Amino acid sequence: MKKAVMKACQVVCTGFLVLAIGVTALPHASAAESTEMQESAEALAESITQAVIETFTDEALSAPYEYAPYGDLTVITGYTAEELETLLEDSGLEGLGAYYADKEQTHGINALFLISVAQLESGFGNSSLARNCNNLGGIKNGNDGYMEFPTKQDCVEYQATLLRDDYLNENGKYYRGKTSKDVSQNYCGGSESWYTQVESLMKRNFGKIQEMREQNGAEAA
Structure with missing residues (x-):
């Protein structure tokens, strides 16, 4: 540097x-x-x-991204579409790696967080809500029901925009801070199990990409 x-x-x-x-x-x-x-x-x-x-x-x-428990969710990873796709392989979220990479850059939201929320809320893309309604985030419609989306990509776009504008923006109506715990206050009633599970998935996903990078580096050497 x-x-x-x-x-x-x-x-x-x-x-x-x-x-x-x-x-x-x-x-x-x-x-x-x-x-x-x-x-x-x-x-x-x-x-x-x-x-x-x-x-x-x-x-x-800038220095490489390092996962920090309950860290600022507007700190982006900079991971490539291919790296993010490895987190989604063999699941109902497969094929969305490039889209999550794009949303991280355009919306300024940590891709590990977006992916981890989707993995938790949709059962890795295999829940009936995910399969029948393309709803990957457990997003409600305001009428005691859940939203339906034309495609999974549409859901990712909607959720990333919702989080950026209402939850992680200091002027947003649901803003409480920039950590997963802060977001949970309005996203899911402050459920401790929700944000701790999201953090567990983020840590696991971070470790998987780091391990893959180390292996690739060893092979290149």
């Missing part, structure tokens, strides 16, 4: 140095020409700086 930052600074500083030399090397230029060259140099320097910022993004410099 430090090397990347140093390299970025070197690129910016080098750009400014070259521009400074270019301006001072023309002592016979008129005042108007000097002003124009200075403005041009400043514009180019700003362009170089922006290019460096875009190259060395926070994502490139």
Whole structure:
């Protein structure tokens, strides 16, 4: 991380140095020409700086995700669609890995949380509600019944939006905090068994991906 930052600074500083030399090397230029060259140099320097910022993004410099019990659910994993799909294989949720990866990025919600809630609420996609109504989250319709969705993907989209806007947004009507325990206060009446089971699944899913990464690293070596 430090090397990347140093390299970025070197690129910016080098750009400014070259521009400074270019301006001072023309002592016979008129005042108007000097002003124009200075403005041009400043514009180019700003362009170089922006290019460096875009190259060395926070994502490139950030540390790998580490699961933390009852952690902030808006901290994303950055896991690939293929990695998330390994958590769903041989279950009724199979094939949704890419969709969960996308919802994590577009909605800013931890993919392990989204998947773990679906695994718990839908019996790994095998409950009658999941099979007959594509309802993976135990989502109620407000009339003592449960919502139906055209596809499982539609349910994932709806649930991710619901959690983002109403549960994990500080201005949301169900916001109590950003942990699974906080979400449970309104999502399922504060059930301790619900959020502890969700956390257990998140921990297990995290461990599975870490183990897979270690195996892949060992094979590559």
